[in-house]
Amino acid sequence: MKGSVVRVGVLGCGNVGAALVTLIGERAEAIEVRTGLSLEVTRVAVRNLTRERAVKLPEGVLTHDAAEVVNDPDVDVIVEVMGGVEPARGLLLDALKAGKPVVTANKELLANFGVELFAAAEDGGVDLLFEAAVAGAIPLIRPLRESLAGERIRRVTGIVNGTTNFILTRMSTMGASYGDALTEAQTLGYAERDPTADVEGYDAGAKAAIIATVAFGAQVVAGDVYHEGISGVSSEDIAFAHRLGYEIKLLAVAEQGDDGRIGVRVHPAMVPVTHPLATVRDSFNAVFVEGDSVGELMLYGRGAGGMPTASAVLGDLIDAAGNLRKKTFASLGHLGRAEICPIDEMRGQYYLNTEVSDRPGVLHEVSGVFARHDVSIQSMEQEGLGDKARLIFITHDASEASMQATLHDLRELDVVRAVTSMMRVIGA
Numbered sequence: 346m347k348g349s350v351v352r353v354g355v356l357g358c359g360n361v362g363a364a365l366v367t368l369i370g371e372r373a374e375a376i377e378v379r380t381g382l383s384l385e386v387t388r389v390a391v392r393n394l395t396r397e398r399a400v401k402l403p404e405g406v407l408t409h410d411a412a413e414v415v416n417d418p419d420v421d422v423i424v425e426v427m428g429g430v431e432p433a434r435g436l437l438l439d440a441l442k443a444g445k446p447v448v449t450a451n452k453e454l455l456a457n458f459g460v461e462l463f464a465a466a467e468d469g470g471v472d473l474l475f476e477a478a479v480a481g482a483i484p485l486i487r488p489l490r491e492s493l494a495g496e497r498i499r500r501v502t503g504i505v506n507g508t509t510n511f512i513l514t515r516m517s518t519m520g521a522s523y524g525d526a527l528t529e530a531q532t533l534g535y536a537e538r539d540p541t542a543d544v545e546g547y548d549a550g551a552k553a554a555i556i557a558t559v560a561f562g563a564q565v566v567a568g569d570v571y572h573e574g575i576s577g578v579s580s581e582d583i584a585f586a587h588r589l590g591y592e593i594k595l596l597a598v599a600e601q602g603d604d605g606r607i608g609v610r611v612h613p614a615m616v617p618v619t620h621p622l623a624t625v626r627d628s629f630n631a632v633f634v635e636g637d638s639v640g641e642l643m644l645y646g647r648g649a650g651g652m653p654t655a656s657a658v659l660g661d662l663i664d665a666a667g668n669l670r671k672k673t674f675a676s677l678g679h680l681g682r683a684e685i686c687p688i689d690e691m692r693g694q695y696y697l698n699t700e701v702s703d704r705p706g707v708l709h710e711v712s713g714v715f716a717r718h719d720v721s722i723q724s725m726e727q728e729g730l731g732d733k734a735r736l737i738f739i740t741h742d743a744s745e746a747s748m749q750a751t752l753h754d755l756r757e758l759d760v761v762r763a764v765t766s767m768m769r770v771i772g773a
Contacts, residue, residue, distance in 0.1 A: 433449075446472040459564075466674070511628045515530075556597065564683055570610060628648065
């Protein structure tokens with residue numbers, strides 16, 4: 346680092362990397378006026394040197410050797426937007442051990458190996474910043490780490506995957522089937538050809554692990570997160586949710602109980618239409634924070650896209666460059682291993698849709714199963730379906746284990762023809 350010039354090495358030049366280089370060029374003068382820092386992209390590592398790119402770079406800046414960028418003595422800060430676990434993990438460890446701050450948007454890497462990287466940053470006395478890894482342009486990590494550092498956070502609930510929110514919005518507002526909504530998301534570029542990571546909740550799960558780590562100051566990894574996706578959500582579920590006053594959203598939930606245990610889960614949930622998360626539509630993201638002193642906070646914005654994500658990366662880069670100049674860094678502090686609360690012990694309300702024989706005594710038999718497992722019914726609706734009937738329940742607060750036992754025994758009843766769906770209710 347020479348004077349106020351901070352030389353930046355970028356690993357990856359796809360949508361986010363190219364957008365970042367563009368933003369640095371466009372905002373360079375304003376950044377220097379506000380911070381006194383002159384950001385200069387000096388090296389960029391790419392897989393294919395001959396590929397046409399959305400941004401033009403001076404001759405000699407591009408290289409296919411990422412290690413060369415990390416080890417270059419003329420590079421002060423490393424920005425990683427290449428994705429994947431390897432070689433990103435090894436490259437970032439090398440950078441941190443060499444005393445170079447790192448900015449990354451790599452949720453998969455952080456959710457699985459963040460603890461190792463945080464320790465390396467702490468040992469090296471340099472920044473490891475990752476705002477863009479969780480919710481695109483939404484400033485979330487910094488408020489959790491800094492503004493709410495003294496807050497007793499109880500729960501963080503988020504819509505953190507734009508693909509699934511787009512699909513559920515189309516199903517909710519246009520009556521589209523899951524398959525048609527997914528096809529539209531793929532056509533518009535919101536969903537990959539193989540959408541498994543998004544629609545089965547793995548992408549949101551990685552983000553949930555990172556959120557929990559920062560919010561609760563404990564080591565939470567992707568394997569600690571319970572997952573359910575949206576592929577089983579039907580148009581019928583959406584219609585019943587509307588009739589009962591709910592929207593269905595794929596939620597990432599991280600919560601800490603009075604016993605200190607942390608529960609982290611991703612699943613579809615019915616959200617009351619009066620809740621702020623119910624109004625988040627299309628590919629937008631939002632995160633709802635609940636704390637003892639602050640009450641309720643919500644952060645909302647674009648959760649993906651080259652420019653929004655690059656904006657978050659640039660904010661971290663400016664912080665890292667400023668801290669490097671001041672010879673300081675942002676620390677997450679000591680991260681002890683989290684004690685994870687198993688899904689069976691988590692509590693909440695549930696929606697249950699069943700098809701039963703339409704004959705006397707059925708409701709008594711069904712409600713007896715709920716009572717046997719200590720699951721209290723908050724509301725029930727019944728409608729006739731020819732020679733059968735539909736019973737729709739919303740429960741009071743119950744444990745997951747009790748609800749699963751109830752489901753098992755309901756399916757064993759002769760009068761129950763099918764349990765068509767079960768969904769958790771959040772924010773009621």
